Amino acid sequence: MDYQALLRESKALDTTGASRSLKLALLSDAAAQRMEPLLRTLFACRDADARIYTAPFGNIELEVCNSESGLYQFQPDAIAILNAIQSLRADFSCRKGNAAAFVEETVNRIVRIWEAIRSRTSASIIQSNFVLPYERCFGNFDHKVSESFYAAVMNLNSRIAEAAKQHPGVFINDVESIASWIGRRNWFDERLWDMAKSFCSHEHLPAVARNIVDITLAAQGQVVKCVVLDLDNTLWGGVIGDDGLEHIQLSSHGDGEAFYRLQCYLRELHRRGVLLAVCSKNDLRNALLPFEKHPEMVLKREDITVFAANWDDKAENIRKIRETLNIGFDSMVFLDDNPFERDLVRELVPGVIVPELPSDSADYVRAICELNLFETTSFSAEDVRRTELYQQEYKRREKAAGYASVEAFLESLDMRIGVERFDQFHLPRIAQLIQRSNQFNLTTRRITEAECESLMKDSRWIPLYATLSDRLGDHGLISVVIMEKRDETLAIHTWLMSCRVLARGVEQFLMNTVFEEAKRLGLDQVSGEYIRTAKNEMVREFFRQFGFSLTEEKDGHTRWALRVGEYSPSKTFLRAVSDVESAVTV
Amino acid sequence: MLTPPRPEIMEALTAVFREVLDEPALTLREDTTADDVASWDSLNHIDLIVAVERKFKVKFTTREIASLRNVGELATLIQQKPAAQH
Numbered sequence: 001m002d003y004q005a006l007l008r009e010s011k012a013l014d015t016t017g018a019s020r021s022l023k024l025a026l027l028s029d030a031a032a033q034r035m036e037p038l039l040r041t042l043f044a045c046r047d048a049d050a051r052i053y054t055a056p057f058g059n060i061e062l063e064v065c066n067s068e069s070g071l072y073q074f075q076p077d078a079i080a081i082l083n084a085i086q087s088l089r090a091d092f093s094c095r096k097g098n099a100a101a102f103v104e105e106t107v108n109r110i111v112r113i114w115e116a117i118r119s120r121t122s123a124s125i126i127q128s129n130f131v132l133p134y135e136r137c138f139g140n141f142d143h144k145v146s147e148s149f150y151a152a153v154m155n156l157n158s159r160i161a162e163a164a165k166q167h168p169g170v171f172i173n174d175v176e177s178i179a180s181w182i183g184r185r186n187w188f189d190e191r192l193w194d195m196a197k198s199f200c201s202h203e204h205l206p207a208v209a210r211n212i213v214d215i216t217l218a219a220q221g222q223v224v225k226c227v228v229l230d231l232d233n234t235l236w237g238g239v240i241g242d243d244g245l246e247h248i249q250l251s252s253h254g255d256g257e258a259f260y261r262l263q264c265y266l267r268e269l270h271r272r273g274v275l276l277a278v279c280s281k282n283d284l285r286n287a288l289l290p291f292e293k294h295p296e297m298v299l300k301r302e303d304i305t306v307f308a309a310n311w312d313d314k315a316e317n318i319r320k321i322r323e324t325l326n327i328g329f330d331s332m333v334f335l336d337d338n339p340f341e342r343d344l345v346r347e348l349v350p351g352v353i354v355p356e357l358p359s360d361s362a363d364y365v366r367a368i369c370e371l372n373l374f375e376t377t378s379f380s381a382e383d384v385r386r387t388e389l390y391q392q393e394y395k396r397r398e399k400a401a402g403y404a405s406v407e408a409f410l411e412s413l414d415m416r417i418g419v420e421r422f423d424q425f426h427l428p429r430i431a432q433l434i435q436r437s438n439q440f441n442l443t444t445r446r447i448t449e450a451e452c453e454s455l456m457k458d459s460r461w462i463p464l465y466a467t468l469s470d471r472l473g474d475h476g477l478i479s480v481v482i483m484e485k486r487d488e489t490l491a492i493h494t495w496l497m498s499c500r501v502l503a504r505g506v507e508q509f510l511m512n513t514v515f516e517e518a519k520r521l522g523l524d525q526v527s528g529e530y531i532r533t534a535k536n537e538m539v540r541e542f543f544r545q546f547g548f549s550l551t552e553e554k555d556g557h558t559r560w561a562l563r564v565g566e567y568s569p570s571k572t573f574l575r576a577v578s579d580v581e582s583a584v585t586v
Numbered sequence: 587m588l589t590p591p592r593p594e595i596m597e598a599l600t601a602v603f604r605e606v607l608d609e610p611a612l613t614l615r616e617d618t619t620a621d622d623v624a625s626w627d628s629l630n631h632i633d634l635i636v637a638v639e640r641k642f643k644v645k646f647t648t649r650e651i652a653s654l655r656n657v658g659e660l661a662t663l664i665q666q667k668p669a670a671q672h
Contacts, residue, residue: 004605004606008608189636191646191647191651192632194648195652196629196632202636
């Protein structure tokens, strides 16, 4: 939300039922009235009902040194002090001694303010640093001259940070980093300072307010403790189950560098004490492979506290991870490149923080960093050992909890499936899917495009493809089922599906279709085969789940059959549409 | 003599004022001043100016902002400004 939107929102906030309420006081040597509505709104966005006290402009010392002042009567939980470089500039220009003495005096003044507050209240103190000025009186030589304003401000910022280390409960609001991210030429609007003593262009005030909100809530214990990670196309490029170890993208240079960069960032978080968990739709064996064998993996198996790689839905897995770690959902961040999974988790596991990830993996780290998700107000030796502690805990318990309904979510997706016989237009994509699918592929018969074409003309064969779309978008052609009429039997020769659409009922819908087809043709039974490969373990029991009986087994090649009259159709949340309709992107 | 502000400018100004002041029913006349609109205080004045600048892709000087007496003068000022000057 931008500045104007936040202001409008502030007029109609409803924070009844907010999970926490708090009081924040604001002291500034600039005009800070506009911060009040922004802060209330941003706190509300984080489920906190905040009351804000804004001290009269420029009255910092008077407020903090008088026990009877409005500040103390308000009894704040946190006190934010915002110092403007514009005020400092005027002070600097009137200095009596040299710049070093000025820095010393200024730090002492700021520390005296903290101590005056601390002697009267235990509220957290959130001290801003100073945005570097644009004047560089000596040019680049400023860095070598301690008398320059620029050098004095740099010096001052590091002295304030040093002093804060000596004062528990004092936290730095790094306004300089916000201004530098935005760019100082956009940050400052001198006219606003001259007319209204606004320390920056108003459109950037929300970023300052958000910093204060983040720090205040972190000081109250609202921190992220665990990052839950998808694997394929999040931690590395490509699909490990299909592409194999040699072909996933992950490298310290070139193609896979985006993923390498994300892993480096996550490793730093891990070193800081943030737990890492994996939640991936994969065979466990495949999912572990890069961790064990890939030379460029930055994250190692032992960095991952809970490793959930299976074919269950992700909401369920995240609930299990939460239970294992015994932390709140609101202290978990879930990173996944797939918008379907992100939406599923947002809807089924409220509280979990699910950032949008950009479509270009090169921007993953930047997008995550911009959200400032990992604010904290402490760091200890304990943090460094945390993964180890949790892993011990994990080994002691491994059980699932009750979950809310996945069905309701699937229903809300408004999924539309189109099932059609092969046609010329779709042949290239059909052939491509047949060549590429490894995991959800029952027989792995690599039929060529030319062979597909001849099947289309042979009346014994029923070659079908399926397309899927839902309210999140169009998934295109995602499954192929090829059947052959043999006497009184409809034999399933090929069945494969893109793993991106697993667990949505597509295979159930198609099995219903297969039996309808058999009935329509007046056939007695449907038969199927499973041919084991290194990659298709996940569908080994595919036919059994539909009630098929095993009729033959030899060297990992199994044959199955089920009488048409004995099949009971599965319930799904897919709506059948003609191909043309399903291809329309929503 | 200044050219009278075009009706389109007044219309666009009305839209900006309505949004910033959060008053969907607000109507502006050439001679409307801050005294005529309760929510048009000194704080909102800054936000109005910045929003107008963004809308018309112009930039006013401090002196121009300070000398404005009513909405008509603001519209005139916009007309006199070359667009996208910053």
